Amino acid sequence: MKHLNKIIFFLLFFSSSYFYSQLRIEITGGTDEPIKVAMVPFEWTLDLAPPFYLHEIVKKDLESFAEFSVLNPEDMLSYPTLEEEVSYRDWRLLKVDYLIIGSVLKSEIEGEVNISYSILDVSRQKNVHKALMMGSLGSLNRIGHNISDRIYEKINGIPGIFSTKIAYVDKPVANKESYDLRITDINGEGDLSLFLSSQPILSPDWSPDGKQIAYVSFEEGTSRIYIQELSTGNRRALKHEKGINSSPSWSPDGNFLTGVLSKGGNPDLYLYDLKNNNWKQLTDHYGIDTEPDWSPNGKSLIFTSNRSGSPQIYEINISSMRVKRKTFEGTYNARARYLPDGKKIIYVHRRKGVFHIALHNLKTGKISILTDTFLDESPSVAPNGNVIIYATKDKTTDTDVLAGVTINGKTKFILPSASGGAREPAWSPILDKY
């Protein structure tokens, strides 16, 4: 008993230290000001003139989503290229948060360059990141976007997406007669064609490694799912089943595809094993089940179904096959996509007769409308989960355009598209990660 007493005393005594604990102040919000970055024009020691200025590429990239403001070189007080040359006081006066310095040096290998750079934290006078990159002079543009990605990730804590690409289908418009599957950089540069067909092309989807694209083509007169390798252009058709073959979606491990087949009489979800080339049925309901998307952990799928009478979003657990309805607001919710955290989804939501892109938090049930355009469709999420691209109608020109919005709804943009018939965008995974 004596011992028990002691134990209880000590327990109480130590728990009392909780009351004595330090004062804790919580900070739950900051300023809305963008992070200010200064990138000093890199030292250039090559004999020929630079084909691109890296600081210009990085400035354009970082300012795309209004998260950063990048200082113009004209406004700088000095142009240091080494850490020893940096006078932090000058940069603090300019209210710079991060300073980026570096140089492009000649390599011993013909046509190659060595690029070294540092990201400096101005308020704490610390080197945050130092890197040395080697690459060919011809790919300086890509190296620039890669540096933007690294800077973005170091400062913002989530991966940069400036090296990613967007696949989309260009529909026939006035002076063009064929459907065109294309990929483009996110700034609209490097737009190139992957596949041309006189028949419709639908629903492109990237493989998780970013090396292949699956899509639906009607080239044989009926819908069929194809996989095309980007580097070679080689195409492979999946086993065709009677009726509709549509909506391919890669599993996160890349071994499976889900698709929609109507061989059972009405559209249901099926799973395609890419090694054994066979279909396995996932859902069996007299309603229409379509537009599946894999959760990032590969354990469940979300899809659109009209089993309740109106199109709504449902989730199916792959192992238990249990189906759960996820949306209850409104009479039209379709084409859902997971965000990379798996906790939120986006989909097309009709409100007051207008189709918007909505963000839905699966945990809290909170729904927020992200877009103010109309006739919005087929949203696709950037691999860092911060930006959404979707197809919409440009009211002023009455053309089909790809528009983007950041997940906080604050920044909106329109992707420059040449023809005016762009539909069905699909954002690639992170590419060029080295």
Next chain:
Amino acid sequence: MQNLFAGFFISLLIHTGLVLSLSNIFNIDLLNFQADYAAPIPAYLVFEQPALTSKKEYKRIVINDVTPESKPKIDIKEMVLKPDQEILILESKATKPNIVKKNKINLSEKNRILFFSSVIEGQIRAVWKKPIVPEGLSVELVLSMVPTGEILDVKIKRPSGNEAFDRSALIAVAKVKKFENLSMSAKLFDDNFRNFSLIFRP
């Protein structure tokens, strides 16, 4: 057996009481009480009245400008003194008269801590540029501060796991460098603000 249990419960009661009073739940401030007894009387002689023969009454003037932190408090009231006693004027020890005015509202200690916490919070918020990071992160920093408000040292107590997020918090503290408008009593400062935690959430 019954007796043993009774003993146990009584000792539990005593210990709980002991622990609760140690954890300052009754607001008994033993240390401060003693300190005030030891402290010199904040007074000095202004002038001395020569001994009077007549039996005239004098008033003792007490200016209560003493900050509420220093105990015991002296009430504002006139006391009738004997003629041969000196007139004492108590001088305020407070260095900043505007704060004394504020304190006349007589905020409780808890409210004062909350007030100065919000002052600190506001100054951090004004400079914290939080990066776009996944939800649900939080980082806890421990700051050491001197009474002038200057930050001597900052350390990460509980990292968030996201380097960029942790750094953004450290940068915010580095930018503030010195907190303004933290004029408080030495005791309040020593008890709460010499070392304190800042928790950043997106």
